Amino acid sequence: MDTPEEPLEIAKGVYWVGVIDWNLRDFHGYETPRGGTxxxxxxxxxxxxxxxxxxxxxxxxxIERISRIVDPAKIDYIVANHVEMDHSSALPRILEVAPNARIFATERGKTGLNEYYAESGCSGWNFETVKTGDELNTGKRTLMFIEAVMLHWPDSMQTYLKEDNILFSNDAFGQHIATSKRFDDQVEDVMEDAAIYFANILTPFSSRILKHLETVGKLGLQIDMIAPSHGVIWRSDPQRIIDAYAKWASGASEQKVLVIYDSMWGSTEMMAKAIAEGVRASGTDVGLFHLRKNDWSMLIKELMECRVFALGCPTMHNGMFFTMGGFLTYLKGLRPKDKKVSFFGSYGWGGGAIRQMEEALKNTKMEFVEDPYKVKFRPEKQDLEGCRQLGIKLGEIARS
Structure with missing residues (x-):
């Protein structure tokens, strides 16, 4: 069995020489409980x-992994698909051992690398800029470059190995998984991890993704394998992850309602549970999530797949509870498509939470549905029935 310490030949003369970050738990705010690569x-x-x-x-x-295949000093070309540090920050080190290597990047990629590594001697690096359709001959093989602007940085591109039908897709089609397995058919729940990755990394660029998929389709490429920069390699049926990206990027959703909340002394939690019960009573699928007891990255994935969600929190210091404020900041930046949202919450001597939640999302394209439901202090029987009725309405909206 292959171990993570060994390079792995994924096609004749083509090797995985990456690394596994077993202890990665946070990727710029995106929680990664399964590690990464x-x-x-x-x-x-x-x-x-x-x-x-x-x-x-x-x-x-x-470099040690490469040295088990060839002398790293013999590297002729380096393709820099993306400037972001998790893919490029080893460049200065590799160029110490392969100083004559030529770097291929987009024009924006060259600019970005020069800016990031100005203090690393990049002025002496040998760059060649490329654009979509440009090709590089390596002997018996040909690499074709495909710009992927804003997937998810301006400099991003992908590289296609024509003779082997392999798409080196960089950040597209990835997952954050630490595993000694290298292929999708060896790992359980890989589509779930891919969905979480898409929801938290690529959702804001959905329209770009659809255009990029169209561009790649027009190129007429046969893709037998997709080798991303994170996670496992798609070899069993690469089209299934391409189709999934088209679905996710189009905003396709399920007849489901999420109830997302936080609570101080239990009042808002009582309301959340009553709303969830109403959704269930309507015959609609529902998910109930406490903000301090659930991974936000997973919540974003769940939210990507639902049609309607309800947000609830108590008032604290005349505004929304701090966890809801953080969650909405994160959510707003991801700009999910075609979502309907309702608000609820409890308060004591003064309100303000619902107003701030609405304010936080008012400039998004989310549609506000149903009047906000507010309760002073602890909800009584009639209040909980009102919450239940709200849940029934939200369930009906999700099925309409």
Whole structure:
């Protein structure tokens, strides 16, 4: 069995030489309880090509892995699909051992790398800029470059190995999983991880994704394998993750309602449970999530797949509870499509939470449905019945 310490040949002369970050638990605010990987790929041909690098702290591990295949000093070309540090920050180190390598990047990629590594001697790096359709011959193989602007940075691109029908997709089609397995058919729940990844990383760029998929379709590429920069490689049926991206990017959703809340002394929680009961009574699927007891990254994935959600929190210091404020800031930045939202909450001597929740989302394209439901102090029987009726209405909206 292959171990994570060994490079892995994924096609004849094409190797995974990335690293596994077993202890990754936070990726710029996106929780990663299963760890992650930084994938890099080596193509051994007349010209030896490295596609992407890894996070700087893992640079020597990547170089050691490459050295088990070839002398790293013999690397001729480095393809920099993306400037972000988890893929590029090992560049200075690899160029110490392969100083004559030429770097291929988009024009924005070259600019970004020069800005990031101005103090690392990048002025002496040998760049060649490329655009969609440009090709690079490595001997018996041909690489074609495909710009992927704003998937998810302006500099992003993908690289297609024509003879082997492999798409090196960079951040698209990835997942955050730490595993010694390298392929999708070896890992359970990989589509779930891919959905969580999409929801938290790529949702804001959904319209761009649809256009990019159209561009790739027009190129007429046969894709037998997709090798992303995070997670496992898609080999069993690459079309299924392409189709999933088209579905997620289009905003397709299920007949489901989420009730997302936080509570101080239990009043808002009582309301949340009554709303969820109303949704169930309407015959609609429902999810009930406490903000301090659930992974926000998972919540975003659940929210991507539902049609309607309700947000509830108590008033604190004349405004919304701090966890709701943080969650809405995170949610607003992701800009989910075609969502309907309702608000509820409890208060004591003064309100304000619902007003602030509405204010936080008013400039999004989310549709506010049903009047907000407010309760002073602890909800009584009639208040809980009102919450239940709200849940029934939200369930009906989700099915309409």
């Amino acid at each position: 930084y994938n890099a790929y080596l193509i051994v041909d007349e010209k030896i090509t490295l596609i992407d690098t890894v996070k700087a702290s893992f640079a020597d591990e990547m």
